[in-house]
Amino acid sequence: MSESTQAQRPAGVNHLVLNVADIEISHRFWTELMGFELVSTVQLGSEMRFYRSGPGHHHDIAIMQCTQPPSEPAPQRWRPSGRRMGVNHIAIGYPDRESFLAQLSHLQANAVTFHLRGNHGMTHSAYINDPDGNGIEVLYELPVEVWDGDVRAALGHFEPLPTEGPEALEDRTDYPIFPARDVVTA
Ligand SMILES: [Fe+2]
Structure with a gap:
């Protein structure tokens, strides 16, 4: 660890990007069910969409169409367990x-x-x-x-x-x- 520099206190978590299996299904989840608004869509190899909670935010969440099929089916039930790697x-x-x-x-x-x-x-x-x-x-x-x-x-x-x-x-x-x-x- 460098002794001439130091980590700065962050302002907070800014946004989150998820790779998703089906961008249309995830779009409906984040808009119709969760209440976010679509801000922008871009093509970055695959499609990416940006959502915000409202004015004053550029984006809180983005989703990107995953180009690989999921390696395992989505879990049907979430529990706060440490069984899986990742988020x-x-x-x-x-x-x-x-x-x-x-x-x-x-x-x-x-x-x-x-x-x-x-x-x-x-x-x-x-x-x-x-x-x-x-x-x-x-x-x-x-x-x-x-x-x-x-x-x-x-x-x-x-x-x-x-x-x-x-x-x-x-x-x-x-x-x-x-x-x-x-x-x-x-
Ligand atoms: Fe929590």
Whole structure:
């Protein structure tokens, strides 16, 4: 490691590009099911399409038609396991609780399976698959005051919820608070 240079603090994750088995099926997933808008299409050997959540972003997600047939069928069910190499899951945040709940209703109404549904200490989440079996987390962020006192404890918290029926669309707002660990409470 060089001693005359140092890594700079990143602004965050900027965008994600996925190679997909069928670009039309993945297009419908990212637009009609997930709510992104198509920004541009380019030909780079194979077709690539760029999507954004809205103005102010150039692209959040891009997909590219994969030219090789998949070596194995897409998994039918996603779990946060370490069994496969590569991306475990991609988290898509919705702006607030109301849009998150409307998004869950939209997914359920379109027969998208929730493989896992639950409350983390810092997000409330549902886990689905994209058409190629990649894990997709649909979430909204809880208020920063809820979790930034002890991010590690918030990250380690998970309350599983029902994945089917109207119960899968319910959302509690009595968020557990994760205070700083050096705060002594009476
Ligand atoms: Fe996640």
